[in-house]
Amino acid sequence: MQDEPHNGQASRREKLRAWLDQARYFTEEVYSARYRGAIARARRDEDDLFMLLVFSEMMGLQNPAAYYTLELQPLLLERFHDWHQRMGMEHSPLDHFRCC
Amino acid sequence: MSAIIVLLIGLAAMAAGYFVYSKFIAEKIYRLDPDFKTPAHEFEDGVDYVPTNRFVLWGHHFTSVAGAAPIVGPAIAVIWGWLPAFLWVVLGTIFFAGIHDAGAIWASVRNRAKSVGALTGDVVGKRARSIFMIVIFLVLLMVNAVFAVVISGLMMNFSSAVVPVWGAILVALVIGQLIYRRVLSLPMVSILGVVALYALIGIGPSVPIQMPAEVGGMSGNAIWILILFGYAAIASLLPVWMLLQPRDYINGLQLFIGLIVLYGAIVLLNPTMVAPMVNGNVPEGTPSLLPLLFVTIACGAISGFHGLVASGTTSKQLNKETDARFVGYFGAVGEGMLALAAILAATAGFASFADWEAMYTAFGQGGVNAFVEGGAFIIHNGLGLPEATAATLLTVMAALFAGTTMDTGLRLQRYIFQEWGEIYNQQWMKKPAAATLLAVGSCLVLAFGAGGADGSGGLIIWPLFGTTNQLLAGLTLLVITVMLVRLKRPMWFTLAPLCFLLVMTILALLIQLRSFWEQGNMFLLVLDIVVLIAAIMVAMECASALKRSRAEMARQEP
Numbered sequence: 001m002q003d004e005p006h007n008g009q010a011s012r013r014e015k016l017r018a019w020l021d022q023a024r025y026f027t028e029e030v031y032s033a034r035y036r037g038a039i040a041r042a043r044r045d046e047d048d049l050f051m052l053l054v055f056s057e058m059m060g061l062q063n064p065a066a067y068y069t070l071e072l073q074p075l076l077l078e079r080f081h082d083w084h085q086r087m088g089m090e091h092s093p094l095d096h097f098r099c100c
Numbered sequence: 101m102s103a104i105i106v107l108l109i110g111l112a113a114m115a116a117g118y119f120v121y122s123k124f125i126a127e128k129i130y131r132l133d134p135d136f137k138t139p140a141h142e143f144e145d146g147v148d149y150v151p152t153n154r155f156v157l158w159g160h161h162f163t164s165v166a167g168a169a170p171i172v173g174p175a176i177a178v179i180w181g182w183l184p185a186f187l188w189v190v191l192g193t194i195f196f197a198g199i200h201d202a203g204a205i206w207a208s209v210r211n212r213a214k215s216v217g218a219l220t221g222d223v224v225g226k227r228a229r230s231i232f233m234i235v236i237f238l239v240l241l242m243v244n245a246v247f248a249v250v251i252s253g254l255m256m257n258f259s260s261a262v263v264p265v266w267g268a269i270l271v272a273l274v275i276g277q278l279i280y281r282r283v284l285s286l287p288m289v290s291i292l293g294v295v296a297l298y299a300l301i302g303i304g305p306s307v308p309i310q311m312p313a314e315v316g317g318m319s320g321n322a323i324w325i326l327i328l329f330g331y332a333a334i335a336s337l338l339p340v341w342m343l344l345q346p347r348d349y350i351n352g353l354q355l356f357i358g359l360i361v362l363y364g365a366i367v368l369l370n371p372t373m374v375a376p377m378v379n380g381n382v383p384e385g386t387p388s389l390l391p392l393l394f395v396t397i398a399c400g401a402i403s404g405f406h407g408l409v410a411s412g413t414t415s416k417q418l419n420k421e422t423d424a425r426f427v428g429y430f431g432a433v434g435e436g437m438l439a440l441a442a443i444l445a446a447t448a449g450f451a452s453f454a455d456w457e458a459m460y461t462a463f464g465q466g467g468v469n470a471f472v473e474g475g476a477f478i479i480h481n482g483l484g485l486p487e488a489t490a491a492t493l494l495t496v497m498a499a500l501f502a503g504t505t506m507d508t509g510l511r512l513q514r515y516i517f518q519e520w521g522e523i524y525n526q527q528w529m530k531k532p533a534a535a536t537l538l539a540v541g542s543c544l545v546l547a548f549g550a551g552g553a554d555g556s557g558g559l560i561i562w563p564l565f566g567t568t569n570q571l572l573a574g575l576t577l578l579v580i581t582v583m584l585v586r587l588k589r590p591m592w593f594t595l596a597p598l599c600f601l602l603v604m605t606i607l608a609l610l611i612q613l614r615s616f617w618e619q620g621n622m623f624l625l626v627l628d629i630v631v632l633i634a635a636i637m638v639a640m641e642c643a644s645a646l647k648r649s650r651a652e653m654a655r656q657e658p
Binding site: 026 | 286
């Protein structure tokens, strides 16, 4: 018997939390919907430059930091295909590994 | 006549438009298909193409298209009496704007979410696309110049709003950082932001800042215009998340609060429409209602700018094709409601007819000032808010709208210059700073060229802005109509508004041409001729494109 009001409180708290989650979802969507594209593109532009730095040595560009960026290559492989396509190269420009 | 009755008739008509007419258009004309795979799903990439909840998308679409224009236009147009403005806003929303906005989304969604500009090239022809680019540039130019003039007027007339208007930028910057650095959750930040903004509005009247009437040989208005363009140039160069995004967000929240406050005050106060139903005694120099009414109120009745938003970002995020009706048509209804509020404030917000007449002494007078003063009168008497605070609230609402439109407009204009740099291979023009300077420069030429050295008479170009905006709407309607012809569906529902718009636009341009000639205003004369040529070319494009596609269809028939 004593538990009942407690349960009621708990379910009310849950309801409140669900409502807050909903509110957060909607505000975040409204906040980002309009600029999602612009921001993602700006970020992608920065990433593209970074990709060039990491893979420059493979394309015959001197890079004094190559020793360090080599380590990053496996981490960026997933994005490599999208990147070379965006840069206007239909197929992988590298001889020793082909992603497509 | 009671304002509540006018309000209820307007709202009921627009609701009927949404529930009956838009349903008919969506089902029988556009034939929206819930199973059609929209570009948001087909090309989903998390960047541009993201299926979005329709309520969120409506909010995004509505806040992107709602600005100061649906306030300024109706508030100028009530000089002919409240009935013509009311009828054009209500019927325009139902039969013009709704099907235009929803149609632009539909046309874009059915064509891989291309923008209206690209669609004009594909559907109508290359020549039409060139006209489209010129018209867009002119619209942006005029929007920026007109809004700078509007804000500078507000800053001069309502000194209590200076602190909150510029403070709002600071609030937006802080909000942007809080969200970017994920310090607080968004609902929390929203509440804080709104509280901060309204606190600024509350203290505004006690810290008025008045620009001197003359500074170093320049009028106060001109100084404000220069400051505004300086600000807009910087704002348009900043990354969007820093200022533009939080500013738009706060603006959106504020739009809903402002609308609720204004509508609530009208219902509580039930003011009488002091302005005449049809003004038989317009001030000297006021142009004839027909055709000028239809270009003075563009946004709020029909506006080509909406087509850009609808086909630019909205169509890429549409989850289901059937959502186009809610997002597009109901978005236009939202804009119509804002225009309706502006009409009521500018006609029922005065103690007597004499007060109203004192405001509307000449064409282009009154306008947004009448909206602020009339609205403040209604809010003060209806909700008991001090009149100065109410006036500050509405000034901030109008100024912030105009301000965000300027930021975005200048940014878009910069893109156009950069694109031209690309096309004509001018390296320097491709640089953001140089392109921004060009954009600002062209706007300043217009603001001062039209209004004289003090930049105060710039509202003369308002109807010119309206005509250009209607031309843009005409081009979008043309794209939709040609698509309908090719699909062998009834085309009258879009062709009739298109013809009406073109006729009114060309007539208005001719009438203005004469008045600019009589005033000896060569600058506006030339601008008018440019727009007139564009309008005639659009009309000819319409005739030839429709003839061509009908002939094509006829050839296919046997």
